[in-house]
Each structure stands twice: as C-alpha cells, then as structure tokens.
Amino acid sequence: MHEDVRRLNAPPDRSLHLWFEPWGDGLAFAAGCVIELRATSPVPGALEVADLADRTAIYAWPGSTLQIIKDGKLVHTYDVAAPDTPSGMSTREFVTTSFGEPPVPPKRVVYNGAEMNEGWPERIEEAQTITDYSIGGVAFPRVPYGLESGGWDFERPCHDCRVVKGQLHVPSCDVEQCPACGEQAITCDCPSEGDKGE
Numbered sequence: 262m263h264e265d266v267r268r269l270n271a272p273p274d275r276s277l278h279l280w281f282e283p284w285g286d287g288l289a290f291a292a293g294c295v296i297e298l299r300a301t302s303p304v305p306g307a308l309e310v311a312d313l314a315d316r317t318a319i320y321a322w323p324g325s326t327l328q329i330i331k332d333g334k335l336v337h338t339y340d341v342a343a344p345d346t347p348s349g350m351s352t353r354e355f356v357t358t359s360f361g362e363p364p365v366p367p368k369r370v371v372y373n374g375a376e377m378n379e380g381w382p383e384r385i386e387e388a389q390t391i392t393d394y395s396i397g398g399v400a401f402p403r404v405p406y407g408l409e410s411g412g413w414d415f416e417r418p419c420h421d422c423r424v425v426k427g428q429l430h431v432p433s434c435d436v437e438q439c440p441a442c443g444e445q446a447i448t449c450d451c452p453s454e455g456d457k458g459e
C-alpha cells in the first residue's frame with residue numbers, strides 16, 4: 262500500500278474548513294487543533310492540498326481511502342476508494358472540471374457569546390419582533406427561552422437557535438414550546454396560521 266500523511270494546523274483564532282475530494286464533503290475544525298490526514302491506496306500517488314480563500318481543499322489520488330485524525334483521535338474515514346480519473350488528469354483537475362471549486366463555507370461570527378453563521382444574529386433580532394403566534398384564531402404570547410418546562414441549561418445559549426435566556430427563539434427552533442399546548446412548537450398539532458416554523 263502507498264501512504265501519504267499530512268499534518269495541518271488550524272489557525273489559533275478561527276476554525277479551519279477542509280473540503281475533501283473526490284468525496285465532495287466538508288468538515289470544520291476548531292481553532293488551534295491539529296489535523297492529520299492519512300491516505301492509503303494500492304496505487305502510488307500523493308494528496309494534493311490546495312489553499313483557497315476561506316477553505317482548504319484536499320484531493321486524494323485514485324484508489325485512496327482517507328482517515329481524518331484530530332488531536333490524535335480518528336474522527337472520520339472516507340472508506341469509498343477514490344475512483345480512477347481519465348488518463349492524464351489529476352483528481353483535482355477532474356473534479357474541478359466536472360463540479361467546479363469547493364463551496365465557500367459560511368462565515369462565523371460571535372453573538373450573545375456564541376459562535377454562529379454570519380446572518381444568524383439578524384434572524385435572532387427579527388425573531389424578537391414576532392411576539393405571538395396565532396393558533397386557532399387566538400393570539401398566544403410566545404414562550405421565551407428560559408420559561409420552557411424542559412430541563413435545558415438556560416445559562417447557556419439555546420443549543421439550536423443560540424438565543425439567550427429571556428429571548429424569543431428563532432422560529433423553527435426545536436427547543437421552543439408551543440404557547441397553546443406546551444408541546445414542542447415545531448411538531449405539535451395546533452392549527453397555527455402564523456409562522457411557527459412548520
């Protein structure tokens with residue numbers, strides 16, 4: 262077997278976005294961690310690593326399978342062997358010709374002390390203006406984060422929509438409680454005319 266092992270360091274202040282071809286899959290790694298890529302193939306070859314804006318693309322050669330090791334621990338395996346490419350073409354040339362460049366990952370921002378995709382803070386602020394849901398023709402005031410009957414740790418931002426205690430969830434959040442029946446708002450059977458996120 263032929264092996265190629267690469268070591269990548271995520272920058273100290275932001276996450277590292279890796280994109281793996283020919284599998285067409287992306288993984289994000291937290292700031293400061295060390296990632297080892299271990300590719301093996303019956304065919305001689307080497308990984309091609311391309312630093313692109315905001316992400317790094319990894320192209321495996323034909324026959325490869327790839328293990329992703331983070332801080333010494335195996336976190337992911339691409340175990341479908343990379344297919345052959347038309348003769349004379351590298352995996353990078355073949356994939357880029359067929360599918361284009363890897364997608365640009367969403368930018369991350371910090372809001373309410375939590376990291377989230379760019380644009381999400383605006384969704385949280387907009388959610389604060391939706392104060393009630395109309396259910397069966399009656400306006401019910403929405404249940405803010407912290408007043409649910411579930412056993413969440415309300416001192417931390419909502420695990421799904423990242424609002425903090427006292428704020429209204431972003432509609433479609435799986436923590437939000439229906440103000441009419443007390444069940445999960447996104448799955449309950451209440452006839453909602455408003456945007457409950459269903």
Ligand SMILES: [Zn+2]
Nearest residue numbers: 419422430434
């Ligand atoms: Zn939420």
Ligand SMILES: [Zn+2]
Nearest residue numbers: 439442449451
């Ligand atoms: Zn309900």
